[in-house]
Amino acid sequence: MACKVEAEIKGNILLLRMEGELDHHEVESIRSELTQLMDKNEIKHLVLNLSNLEFMDSSGLGLILGRYKSIQKAGGNVVLCSASPQVKRLFEMSGMFRILMVELSEERAFSRLGAVQ
Amino acid sequence: MNNSLTCTFKSISENEALARMIAASFAAAYDPTIGELSDIKTVVSEAVTNAIIHGYSGAENHEVYMKMSMVERVLTIEVRDSGKGILEVEKAMEPLYTSRPDMERSGMGFTIMDHFMDGVEVVSEPGKGTTVTMTKQLTSVQAECH
Amino acid sequence: MNNSLTCTFKSISENEALARMIAASFAAAYDPTIGELSDIKTVVSEAVTNAIIHGYSGAENHEVYMKMSMVERVLTIEVRDSGKGILEVEKAMEPLYTSRPDMERSGMGFTIMDHFMDGVEVVSEPGKGTTVTMTKQLTSVQAECH
Amino acid sequence: MSSYPVNHETVREWIRQSQSGDESARERMVESNIRLVWSVVQRFQNRGYDQDDLFQIGAIGLLKAVDKFDLSYNVRFSTYAVPMIIGEIQRFLRDDGSVKVSRSIKELAIKVKRAKEALSSQLGRLPSVNEIAAHLDVTPDDVLLSQEASRAPSSIHETVYENEGDPITLLDQLSADNGGWFHQIAIKEALLTLEQRDRKIIFLRYYMDCTQSEVAEKLGISQVQVSRIEKRVLLSIRHWMEEAQEA
Numbered sequence: 073m074a075c076k077v078e079a080e081i082k083g084n085i086l087l088l089r090m091e092g093e094l095d096h097h098e099v100e101s102i103r104s105e106l107t108q109l110m111d112k113n114e115i116k117h118l119v120l121n122l123s124n125l126e127f128m129d130s131s132g133l134g135l136i137l138g139r140y141k142s143i144q145k146a147g148g149n150v151v152l153c154s155a156s157p158q159v160k161r162l163f164e165m166s167g168m169f170r171i172l173m174v175e176l177s178e179e180r181a182f183s184r185l186g187a188v189q
Numbered sequence: 190m191n192n193s194l195t196c197t198f199k200s201i202s203e204n205e206a207l208a209r210m211i212a213a214s215f216a217a218a219y220d221p222t223i224g225e226l227s228d229i230k231t232v233v234s235e236a237v238t239n240a241i242i243h244g245y246s247g248a249e250n251h252e253v254y255m256k257m258s259m260v261e262r263v264l265t266i267e268v269r270d271s272g273k274g275i276l277e278v279e280k281a282m283e284p285l286y287t288s289r290p291d292m293e294r295s296g297m298g299f300t301i302m303d304h305f306m307d308g309v310e311v312v313s314e315p316g317k318g319t320t321v322t323m324t325k326q327l328t329s330v331q332a333e334c335h
Numbered sequence: 336m337n338n339s340l341t342c343t344f345k346s347i348s349e350n351e352a353l354a355r356m357i358a359a360s361f362a363a364a365y366d367p368t369i370g371e372l373s374d375i376k377t378v379v380s381e382a383v384t385n386a387i388i389h390g391y392s393g394a395e396n397h398e399v400y401m402k403m404s405m406v407e408r409v410l411t412i413e414v415r416d417s418g419k420g421i422l423e424v425e426k427a428m429e430p431l432y433t434s435r436p437d438m439e440r441s442g443m444g445f446t447i448m449d450h451f452m453d454g455v456e457v458v459s460e461p462g463k464g465t466t467v468t469m470t471k472q473l474t475s476v477q478a479e480c481h
Numbered sequence: 482m483s484s485y486p487v488n489h490e491t492v493r494e495w496i497r498q499s500q501s502g503d504e505s506a507r508e509r510m511v512e513s514n515i516r517l518v519w520s521v522v523q524r525f526q527n528r529g530y531d532q533d534d535l536f537q538i539g540a541i542g543l544l545k546a547v548d549k550f551d552l553s554y555n556v557r558f559s560t561y562a563v564p565m566i567i568g569e570i571q572r573f574l575r576d577d578g579s580v581k582v583s584r585s586i587k588e589l590a591i592k593v594k595r596a597k598e599a600l601s602s603q604l605g606r607l608p609s610v611n612e613i614a615a616h617l618d619v620t621p622d623d624v625l626l627s628q629e630a631s632r633a634p635s636s637i638h639e640t641v642y643e644n645e646g647d648p649i650t651l652l653d654q655l656s657a658d659n660g661g662w663f664h665q666i667a668i669k670e671a672l673l674t675l676e677q678r679d680r681k682i683i684f685l686r687y688y689m690d691c692t693q694s695e696v697a698e699k700l701g702i703s704q705v706q707v708s709r710i711e712k713r714v715l716l717s718i719r720h721w722m723e724e725a726q727e728a
């Protein structure tokens with residue numbers, strides 16, 4: 073299944089809801105759209121809702137890490153609010169949980185970032 | 190029941206999903222758990238992606254070969270390319286090592302294969318190509334609910 | 336996007352389902368209609384079953400070869416065995432002709448392939464094997480949202 | 482099932498009678514071709530239709546064939562009837578069949594996801610594909626396909642930037658204090674819990690930056706062994722750290 077990304081912008085926070093399968097093929101096209109979107113809207117923080125992401129491999133890790141780096145430069149944070157066990161395992165394996173904030177819901181992620189701002 | 194399947198497909202990124210699907214279909218006959226199936230799909234995705242982006246540097250007119258076999262519930266998956274090969278296999282297999290940080294690769298591919306499978310073997314010759322062979326013992330559904 | 340895939344698998348009846356799945360996965364990338372996908376699965380099933388039960392008379396230690404390609408939304412499926420071959424192809428393709436009424440075959444396989452696909456070609460040599468090549472034009476995505 | 486071979490001339494006679502209004506001849510035609518209709522219907526399995534319903538539709542095709550068969554031609558009735566039966570069923574299926582796979586698969590994918598969750602908590606483990614299929618009353622094929630199919634072509638393509646020079650690892654790229662997979666301090670503590678050889682391997686690998694082969698050489702074991710031990714140790718460290726965190 074192709075990967076669908078739903079983006080929502082609130083102030084300087086970008087919320088991404090990802091759905092389907094995030095592999096190298098999908099990442100290639102999503103990345104450029106995403107960087108454009110982030111630049112254009114002067115995004116500082118990123119919130120990831122991956123609850124409907126059925127599949128991800130290291131290509132997805134690369135995509136998220138890439139965004140993390142630019143977010144970090146801007147002094148922002150990347151918050152993960154939901155992910156399947158398969159995706160969580162990859163995050164764990166690659167040490168992603170050390171750089172991601174984890175929250176239980178989109179709302180809590182927003183309010184936490186609001187506090188950080 | 191033992192079985193085997195070989196296939197060859199073009200080195201286009203669309204075929205990462207196709208390879209995953211073929212692997213999942215092959216394994217499905219052995220009634221794996223959804224977790225095992227997802228592991229299998231992940232490692233096939235890693236190996237095929239490597240063949241396409243590293244082995245063939247993204248050139249689409251090449252072929253990737255995949256062989257799967259099942260013997261006594263031990264699954265063996267071989268993914269082979271005739272691409273540029275790996276100079277230092279050891280180093281390539283290190284966690285977080287990538288030769289393509291510019292492509293936002295994270296260098297986790299081999300580490301993931303290693304973790305999700307029972308065994309991973311990489312044979313490569315620069316200029317000739319790379320063969321990754323992975324094995325995994327599937328649990329039997331009965332064995333789990335003792 | 337054009338693509339092609341070849342695969343080889345053992346002549347065991349379990350692989351009828353595998354071949355169907357592979358064909359479905361290959362075609363699914365082109366977003367066919369449900370009807371088209373079912374047609375494709377059915378004809379692959381017919382051709383592979385023929386290779387196994389007629390070509391190899393049910394012997395399990397042989398190989399069936401399948402090739403799929405997609406060019407401009409024209410799907411070509413080739414199924415090949417190196418089995419006993421067909422003496423009279425014309426006759427074999429007639430509706431209701433079967434050489435195995437004892438197996439309760441109904442002699443409908445080729446007729447179904449003919450109806451579900453745009454073209455079916457059978458090349459066979461007794462003692463050498465049989466190749467069935469089928470083509471089908473998939474509806475274009477636009478055609479349905481008029 | 483009453484189906485029996487009927488000779489060619491008898492069939493033609495029945496058709497003649499049937500076409501001139503003899504209902505019982507028409508019925509006999511249907512009866513003697515039940516097998517034929519079924520063998521067509523079989524080919525439409527797995528399309529989500531009741532076989533009996535499809536049989537009824539197929540029988541309509543058969544009757545049309547009886548009514549329309551031209552006795553002046555010298556073809557066998559079955560040769561004429563089979564396409565009519567197939568055609569009738571295909572016509573019946575066409576409306577539904579023209580739905581794009583992507584749409585129906587999406588719907589099934591949602592069901593599969595729910596079933597996965599429900600069965601996981603019910604069984605206390607991840608369900609198998611067959612268990613999900615049985616739960617949803619669909620084929621295992623469909624479960625698989627719903628997990629991964631219909632990959633729409635991607636729209637935007639990006640430019641790949643080529644970077645000359647040494648490859649940089651992620652570790653270099655992530656600034657701050659990130660020194661590997663572990664917190665430096667926590668790992669030191671965890672290391673104390675290890676056997677001597679295991680500790681040495683981890684030390685060489687993650688503090689001295691040795692490759693697996695280098696470690697193997699130093700310890701006089703094979704690289705594969707190093708890899709195995711390392712995997713096991715990392716796992717135990719992770720467990721240790723998780724416990725430490727919970728405590």
Ligand SMILES: Nc1ncnc2c1ncn2[C@@H]1O[C@H](COP(=O)(O)OP(=O)(O)OP(=O)(O)O)[C@@H](O)[C@H]1O
Nearest residue numbers: 130239240243244281287288294295296297298299
């Ligand atoms: N088939 C191959 N052909 C040539 N080189 C390869 C091949 N597979 C892997 N490599 C080399 O090994 C390195 C490590 O591979 P690995 O899959 O672990 O990480 P990656 O592909 O760089 O990043 P990631 O998989 O996390 O996206 C690659 O960067 C590449 O240099």
Ligand SMILES: Nc1ncnc2c1ncn2[C@@H]1O[C@H](COP(=O)(O)OP(=O)(O)OP(=O)(O)O)[C@@H](O)[C@H]1O
Nearest residue numbers: 385386389390427433434440441442443444445465
């Ligand atoms: N691959 C093959 N090798 C050898 N003979 C074949 C092969 N495929 C078909 N045939 C011959 O052609 C005949 C007709 O094939 P067809 O698929 O139409 O009917 P069937 O297989 O006999 O019955 P059904 O497909 O309805 O179960 C077969 O009975 C067999 O004699």
Ligand SMILES: [Mg+2]
Nearest residue numbers: 235239298299
């Ligand atoms: Mg990789």
Ligand SMILES: [Mg+2]
Nearest residue numbers: 381385444445
């Ligand atoms: Mg047949």
